[in-house]
Amino acid sequence: MINMITKRSLIQKRLNLDDVGVLENMPQVFVDRVPTLNGKYERRVVKVGDGSIIKLFDRTPIPKKETDVVCPHFLELKWANGCYFNCAWCYLQGTFRFLERGKRPFIKDWNKVTLHLKALFEHNSRSELLNAGELSDSLIGENLDPPASERLIKLFQSQDTYKLLLVTKSDRVENLLRLEPENVVVSFSINAYPVAERWEKGAPHPMKRIKAAKKLYEHGYPVRVRIDPMVPVSGWKDAYEKLVHEIFDNLRPERITLGTLRGLSTTIRCAKDTSWVKFLDERSNWGLKPRFEVRREMYRFVMDLLEREYGYRDYAMCKETVGMWEALGLDYREIKCNCLL
Numbered sequence: 001m002i003n004m005i006t007k008r009s010l011i012q013k014r015l016n017l018d019d020v021g022v023l024e025n026m027p028q029v030f031v032d033r034v035p036t037l038n039g040k041y042e043r044r045v046v047k048v049g050d051g052s053i054i055k056l057f058d059r060t061p062i063p064k065k066e067t068d069v070v071c072p073h074f075l076e077l078k079w080a081n082g083c084y085f086n087c088a089w090c091y092l093q094g095t096f097r098f099l100e101r102g103k104r105p106f107i108k109d110w111n112k113v114t115l116h117l118k119a120l121f122e123h124n125s126r127s128e129l130l131n132a133g134e135l136s137d138s139l140i141g142e143n144l145d146p147p148a149s150e151r152l153i154k155l156f157q158s159q160d161t162y163k164l165l166l167v168t169k170s171d172r173v174e175n176l177l178r179l180e181p182e183n184v185v186v187s188f189s190i191n192a193y194p195v196a197e198r199w200e201k202g203a204p205h206p207m208k209r210i211k212a213a214k215k216l217y218e219h220g221y222p223v224r225v226r227i228d229p230m231v232p233v234s235g236w237k238d239a240y241e242k243l244v245h246e247i248f249d250n251l252r253p254e255r256i257t258l259g260t261l262r263g264l265s266t267t268i269r270c271a272k273d274t275s276w277v278k279f280l281d282e283r284s285n286w287g288l289k290p291r292f293e294v295r296r297e298m299y300r301f302v303m304d305l306l307e308r309e310y311g312y313r314d315y316a317m318c319k320e321t322v323g324m325w326e327a328l329g330l331d332y333r334e335i336k337c338n339c340l341l
Contacts, residue, residue: 027116029123035062037072037333045075045125053078053108053116057134057339060286063332066323069286070332074339077117077130077164079152080107083137085169088199088273089229094266095135105140107148114155121159129185129341133167147175156183165339167226171204171212177219185254187224187338188213190247192239195231199276206243210250217251224338228259228318230298232279232290240302248310257338258302259318260295263288286319295320296327303328 027049033041034056048054055078060071082105083092092103132138132152141148149166153176156164160183166176167187176186190209191200204212217223225247230240247253263280264287271277280288289295299317306312316336317324325332 025115026119026122029119029125031123031125034058034073037062037070037335043125044073045120045123045128048116048120053113054120054130057131060319063322066326067284067321069284069319069321070317070325070335071286071319072335072337072340074337075128075130076134077132077152078108078135079113079132080105080136080140080148082106082135082140084140085137085203086201087169087203088201088271088276089261089263089267090271091264091267092135093270093272094264097266097270105136107141107144110151117155121162124159124161127161127163127341129163129165129339131165131167131339133165133187134339137168137170138166139168139170139172142170142172142175149175150179153179153182153184159183163341167338169200169203169209171208173212173216176216176221181216181219181221185222185224186213186216187226187257189226189228190243191227192230192233192236192243194233194235194239198233199231199273207246210246213247213253214250222254223251224255224257225253226257226259226318226338227302228257229261230259230302231261231276232294232298236298237301240298241305244302244305244309248312252310252312254314255336255338256306256312256315257318258299258315259320260290260298262286262319284321289321292324292327295324299324299328 029045030047031043032046034044035041046056055076056073057076058073060069063070082103084105096103139149152164163183163185165185169189188209190206193206196206213223261279268277279290281291282289306315314336
């Protein structure tokens with residue numbers, strides 16, 4: 001049996017910890033039985049320490065009714081808050097409404113982030129993907145020295161059980177191109193040109209995001225794409241068809257997530273530009289959505305395009321209702337979610 005001192009030194013060596021005192025302050029990793037979409041339970045990490053850095057996203061209950069949205073529970077890496085871009089429908093406007101800084105980017109204490117990640121890595125329970133872009137754009141710290149993305153990626157490269165998910169609308173990928181694409185997945189949120197130009201203020205043009213995705217794809221990164229939220233503007237079929245062709249002219253995404261416009265009540269109340277709210281007609285347990293028939297037509301159009309033109313079926317829908325999955329002949333229990341391995 002390995003005694004505690006020997007075990008500590010082994011952990012220290014593996015995680016590159018140069019201070020034995022750090023180990024004594026390692027936060028506890030909490031595990032619990034978590035319900036799954038197929039009706040079973042599995043033991044998973046639900047939080048590390050106080051949950052302020054690593055926590056299971058479980059705010060969407062397992063769906064029971066047709067109007068309940070489907071969203072598998074995933075691990076959030078809450079290393080930062082906020083975003084520099086000003087998308088009209090950004091839910092961070094409501095999430096951070098009580099903070100004086102609002103959704104202005106804020107990076108948390110790196111020592112705490114590092115300690116909580118290393119506690120998780122030592123726990124080593126099962127392979128998981130940690131979403132570093134649920135409460136912030138994942139590339140808000142590229143001006144730092146070293147860049148935030150580099151610090152996060154190098155932490156994940158110190159082990160081989162967990163992977164990092166970077167979710168972004170940015171085109172600033174120079175720092176990522178200097179690193180090996182190990183244990184990292186990058187997901188780009190890209191919208192149709194007229195939609196992005198009207199409502200995604202401050203974000204790079206969709207073509208710039210596609211070119212950035214292409215660079216990472218050619219460098220060896222697994223690249224995913226979120227076409228979300230799709231908005232039924234005039235001429236939406238031409239706009240989203242053009243977007244799909246532009247994407248596949250440059251790369252073949254590992255996974256594509258489709259979503260339509262949705263508005264939580266707090267988002268709508270806190271939004272400075274509410275011109276997009278006119279598209280919302282229907283209630284779900286995750287806010288307002290466009291009418292069911294409109295959403296179904298948009299999904300069917302893009303899915304058929306992906307299958308017909310590119311033989312592509314690695315797609316899923318984000319926070320969409322059980323009724324929609326059934327209407328499209330899809331099994332939500334087999335979801336290929338952006339936030340999961």
